[in-house]
Amino acid sequence: MADFLISSQQAEIDGPAFLADIKAQGKALWSGFELPTRKSEDWKYTSVAGLKKRDFFKPEALAAARRAGETFSGAELEALTHLPAYEAQRLVFVNGVYRKDLSLLDAEAGVELLTFDDASEVQQALIKSKLNSCFELADHRFAALNNQMIDGGVLLHVSANTAAKKPVHIVNISTQCEQDFAVNQRLLLVLEKSAQLTLVEQFCTTATAQNSFVNSVSECVLAENASLRHYRLQDEQETALHIGAVHASLERSARLNSFYLTLGSELKRLDVSVTYRGENAEAEINGVYLPQNKQHVDVHSCIEHAVPHCQTNEVFRGIVADEARAVFNGRIHIHPDAQKTEAYLSNKNLLTSNKAEVDTKPELEIYADDVRCAHGATVAQLDDLGLHYLRTRGISEKEARVLLSFAFINELLEEIADEQLLAWARSKLTGLFSRDPALTKHLL
Numbered sequence: 348m349a350d351f352l353i354s355s356q357q358a359e360i361d362g363p364a365f366l367a368d369i370k371a372q373g374k375a376l377w378s379g380f381e382l383p384t385r386k387s388e389d390w391k392y393t394s395v396a397g398l399k400k401r402d403f404f405k406p407e408a409l410a411a412a413r414r415a416g417e418t419f420s421g422a423e424l425e426a427l428t429h430l431p432a433y434e435a436q437r438l439v440f441v442n443g444v445y446r447k448d449l450s451l452l453d454a455e456a457g458v459e460l461l462t463f464d465d466a467s468e469v470q471q472a473l474i475k476s477k478l479n480s481c482f483e484l485a486d487h488r489f490a491a492l493n494n495q496m497i498d499g500g501v502l503l504h505v506s507a508n509t510a511a512k513k514p515v516h517i518v519n520i521s522t523q524c525e526q527d528f529a530v531n532q533r534l535l536l537v538l539e540k541s542a543q544l545t546l547v548e549q550f551c552t553t554a555t556a557q558n559s560f561v562n563s564v565s566e567c568v569l570a571e572n573a574s575l576r577h578y579r580l581q582d583e584q585e586t587a588l589h590i591g592a593v594h595a596s597l598e599r600s601a602r603l604n605s606f607y608l609t610l611g612s613e614l615k616r617l618d619v620s621v622t623y624r625g626e627n628a629e630a631e632i633n634g635v636y637l638p639q640n641k642q643h644v645d646v647h648s649c650i651e652h653a654v655p656h657c658q659t660n661e662v663f664r665g666i667v668a669d670e671a672r673a674v675f676n677g678r679i680h681i682h683p684d685a686q687k688t689e690a691y692l693s694n695k696n697l698l699t700s701n702k703a704e705v706d707t708k709p710e711l712e713i714y715a716d717d718v719r720c721a722h723g724a725t726v727a728q729l730d731d732l733g734l735h736y737l738r739t740r741g742i743s744e745k746e747a748r749v750l751l752s753f754a755f756i757n758e759l760l761e762e763i764a765d766e767q768l769l770a771w772a773r774s775k776l777t778g779l780f781s782r783d784p785a786l787t788k789h790l791l
Contacts, residue, residue, distance in 0.1 A: 351398040358404035362498045363463045365471045373494025380488040392674045392706045393645040397588050397614045401527050403560045408526035416442035427551045435516040443530045457509030463500040481566045481594035489590045493564045500533035507539040514545035523555040532563035538573035545576045552584040563591040569601035577605040587612040599625030611638025619648040623657040632661040635756045638671035645674040652685040659690040664756050667703040678710040685715050692722040697755050749780045
């Protein structure tokens with residue numbers, strides 16, 4: 348058995364006492380799992396070799412990582428997030444440590460934003476009733492590990508008929524430490540009836556080589572007619588190891604609009620699941636991934652249409668450069684009772700190198716006969732005709748390649764409704780396409 352499994356199964360992490368049962372359940376499930384191999388269908392193209400033969404759970408290493416998180420400075424924070432003036436309520440975590448001094452909290456009626464450690468008895472009851480309610484824990488092995496390691500999670504609760512005035516910005520930072528260590532991130536979002544919110548989750552690291560394993564789980568519980576706009580931004584250093592998941596459940600007429608920006612690293616895995624539990628709910632799911640060098644990105648999504656009259660529109664686009672590899676598996680499951688469903692899934696990929704690779708598998712599993720569904724995937728290189736056209740207009744070949752590559756994802760970037768986030772994304776991505784400002788001057 349890999350050292351990672353042995354050490355994680357034996358790890359004992361202190362956490363809120365009211366979550367003892369949930370931690371025990373997670374530990375029991377995780378102890379029965381094995382690390383996935385290429386024989387595991389969901390991990391067929393993604394190796395977890397970076398986890399094996401490493402011990403991320405030594406008590407002394409975890410303690411040292413927490414001490415490093417406690418000394419992280421505000422200047423370092425602004426340099427990493429690139430959103431210093433973003434007008435939002437902000438929670439900051441460094442190596443899993445909540446930094447109240449770096450956070451910006453402004454009390455707002457109907458909006459509760461706090462760590463699990465600070466939860467009242469009423470809030471504790473809410474957490475226990477909603478945690479793990481969006482998905483089947485037994486089907487997600489790393490979520491079981493997350494349960495076992497729950498320490499300081501976040502509760503974001505918006506009361507009925509409340510439209511939050513400010514977005515909520517949750518920043519998760521990892522730094523380099525002397526020994527390997529694990530970071531466990533957990534978020535529980537509960538929107539009551541007709542509540543509205545914008546949520547930004549940002550994962551970033553210091554520029555130095557990373558030796559942490561980040562295991563993150565976010566749950567979004569949307570009640571009747573609730574509306575959530577969700578942005579998840581993953582911008583981590585190349586050697587980072589991150590396995591993350593976002594699970595959402597939608598009741599009648601709930602609306603979810605989500606955008607995922609995933610930059611590559613040694614191991615980057617993202618699982619997205621949406622379960623419809625009430626009629627007339629809608630989900631717009633857009634995402635962009637851009638691995639380069641020898642990075643690896645794996646995006647898996649599963650949309651469960653269990654009730655009638657719901658609508659999904661899912662679009663992911665990837666630009667894969669150098670010797671990087673991208674994996675996309677999107678599954679839409681239409682249950683027998685889900686008549687009048689509309690569901691569309693598209694995955695398009697652009698390879699900018701002969702050594703780049705993408706494995707894409709869109710799936711439709713339909714058991715209802717009155718639906719409108721479509722899915723598709725493409726893998727291509729830059730269009731020679733488009734390059735020729737731009738060059739005849741006096742644009743150099745290098746700049747033409749940058750313009751065409753950016754145009755491939757620009758349609759999805761334009762879906763970012765927040766102007767500050769859009770500006771951040773454009774600035775970040777243009778830096779990936781070229782370090783020469785002359786080649787990206789038309790993109791900003």
